[in-house]
Amino acid sequence: MATDLQNTWHPIAASTDLVKRHVYQAQLLGREYAVWRADDGYVNIWENRCLHRGVRLSIGINDGRELKCQYHGWRYANRTAGCTYIPAHPADAPARTICNNTYPVAEASGLVWCGEHATGDLPDMSGFESVTALRGLPVNAPRDMVIEALGAYAFADGCSAQTDEHGVVTVTAADGQAVRFFVQPSDSNLSVIRGVLNQALDGAERIAALRHHNFLLDVLRSQVEARAAELETPEPMTPPIAKVSADLAEIPPEQEGGRTAELRVQVVDKTVTAEGIVSLRLEAIKGQLPTFQPGAHIDVHLQNGMVRQYSLTNGPGETDHYTIGVKREPDSRGGSVAIHDSLAVGDVLAVSAPHNNFPLRRDALHTVFVAGGIGVTPLLAMARALNSQGLSFEFHYFVQSHAHAAFRREMGEFGDALTLHKGLSPEDTGAKLRDILASPGHARHLYICGPGPMLEATRGIAADLGWSDEAVHFEYFKNTKEVDDTNSFQIELARSALSLNVPAGKTILEVLRENGINMESSCEQGACGTCRVGVIEGEVIHQDVYLNDAEKSAGKSIMTCVSRAASDRLILDI
Amino acid sequence: MSSPKCKDPIALNLWYAIAPLEEVLDGKVERSILLEQPIAFTREPSGQIAVWSHDGDGARPVGASLPVQERYGYFWTTLGTPDADIFAIPEYDEPDRRNIHAASFGVNASAPRLVENFLDMGHFPYVHTDILGAEPHTEVKEYFVERSDERDEILATNCKFWQPMASRASSGGADVDYIYRVPHPYCSVLYKSAAIDPARMDAIAIFIQPITQESVRVHMMLSLLDDTSTDLDIRLFQQTIFGQDKPILENQYPKRLPLDPRAETPIRADKSAIVYRRWLSDKGITYGVIPAAA
Structure with missing residues (x-):
């Protein structure tokens, strides 16, 4: 047969195999797939191995939104197959490029279709507008042998079979009932017969039809397998395993550069x-x-x-x-x-693609969110992730009035964990925050986002009440501090052995870019943390609002978009 | 012996534990497989253990025998001519320890995959839930790994992991200290804070007997500071733990350990595994691994 099997569509499951929250294991041309339907209906077809240590994802957990690997709890997102969380390093955001291999997917005629490099249209199904999918029947024989045997299939009086150039077999009875067979090439000596009837049956009629065909196909299978057993068994296929990108093989992953809108x-x-x-x-x-x-x-x-x-x-x-x-x-x-x-x-x-400089730990025993006004947005995404995993949290949302509370529908998921604080004066807000933050403790974490004054107040109260810097995470909308750029100093780049002058009126980031060093950045005002680099030697004047006090006094990193040197020179880890 | 199926001279020249001494019985011939080579063994009237390779029927060709050593409660043999002795586990000889053969398990996985799993702490909350770990305490803290060329082994120290029941004496969870050694390509020893004496450590060793490149028997030896638990309780505990690892190990693909750094995605928690893979690569070992393309 002249068909290039890798470039065409094959059924690999019946739609009914993708039961809610199940992960189905399929195989095509020697490659295994983990096939799962998310709660939003999307069908994911991924290579059946976790990128981390090769464990089959078909033994993983489908939580309706993400697939979780059984071995180390890595989570992969619906559709993108991108890794969203690595529990061994709860404070870090996984590199965006950790992404499982996905394959083309289509769902039609009661079947789920895939092909390693499938493009173009699905097989023509005219005459099969309403269908009943038969139970998939695995056969230990090569595909061509199964197609040939199906050419003699008869399920009623006056059956005649037609096989097209793609190996699709249609068997029509005298009364117009028809069944169309696709033979899924699982491996060199393993095929699955996937048939559809040209009428939508349900109830007892459907069961009777399934039984009838199953019986006949079972007989056909015995015959084909007996014939295949007489021949030499072909070697199993060994599809190549794609390598992960070079940056993922090394630790830590490299930064990507530029403020781009790709x-x-x-x-x-x-x-x-x-x-x-x-x-x-x-x-x-x-x-x-x-x-x-x-x-x-x-x-x-x-x-x-x-x-x-x-x-x-x-x-x-x-x-x-x-x-x-x-x-x-x-x-x-x-x-x-x-x-x-x-x-x-x-x-x-x-x-731009998403940057994550405000990562969420999921190893807390309890997480407290304090949102002010529009600062609710990142915390909403965080709380929805914890809520979906059943982890303990409380969500405090400070707004002017009920009418100012955004995303109420999404927050409906939180139930009693959500408290709306409406129209409080700064004094009342402070008192309320003292209540909320009264009990810091082991493995309790606090996330704050809101207007500058409220954020400062919350951080101050948290520090007062004994929350450690490591347990308090925050994100400012913007840096309202006056940035002083009047001094000039030298920077030395440790890895590229380059020495550059930063004059008054220019930022470190600008000087680096002018010299052809591709730096990633985002807000460029010292709020988001994207342009952070390590400091090896020298004193820093921190003018950002991203680093916490402990990080600032440690002097190990600098926001190159606003911060400057207090000493004559800085040695940077780039 | 006809020419061996295993063509890896490094693997052929290593010592392997085959069976616990208490299971080698007078006059009874038992069979096993090492590196695809059928072997058989018995205890002779003199009390000595004899081991030989055969063609599948177990019969002992006249004069045929393989080297034998008794160590750590097992007998060890080799199909080649080792240039090093079996590695040392000094704790085994301390008088107040209990040395126990916990189990021999058959696993359809390669030996290096088992070693990596043994070195790995990140899976405790997911695979050994509520025993060796529990969510949300999932963090693998920074630890040190060194490779000693002098002793030809890997050492990971300062490893800590949160455990729900750190010891029988504690009511809540706490960090437990671990040290890991890899003194043999297919063997590893871990040390963990002892329940009765926090200043000393229990030792747990795995000695892997490769049957083929993708199937093994693994022998587990314990050297414990514990004078209260029964042997049966200790064995059942270890067998529970191992029973949880087995289905994970048998679902890893490819089964042989890929040594190409770009075959899988390591994270900082996998430092010891990265050093282990590099060590195997530098040794030039080929049995049970997929060597990195030159």
């Missing part, structure tokens, strides 16, 4: 979710959006040339779109106003 997304929905706040649903124009982790943000390049950072609010496994929340800030430089007033459904935006 993705094009379309605004599919724009909804007012609260007073002065819109939520935007962004979908990829082409292909799959990259994996995000809770706490991640994207850079949005607006039509007026501005670049703004917005946190993703998505829950785990919601990988067919990004949702962001934008508050109208009439007094700011105009990014949010442009989104509120000018951006319309259907518009295309350039956005």
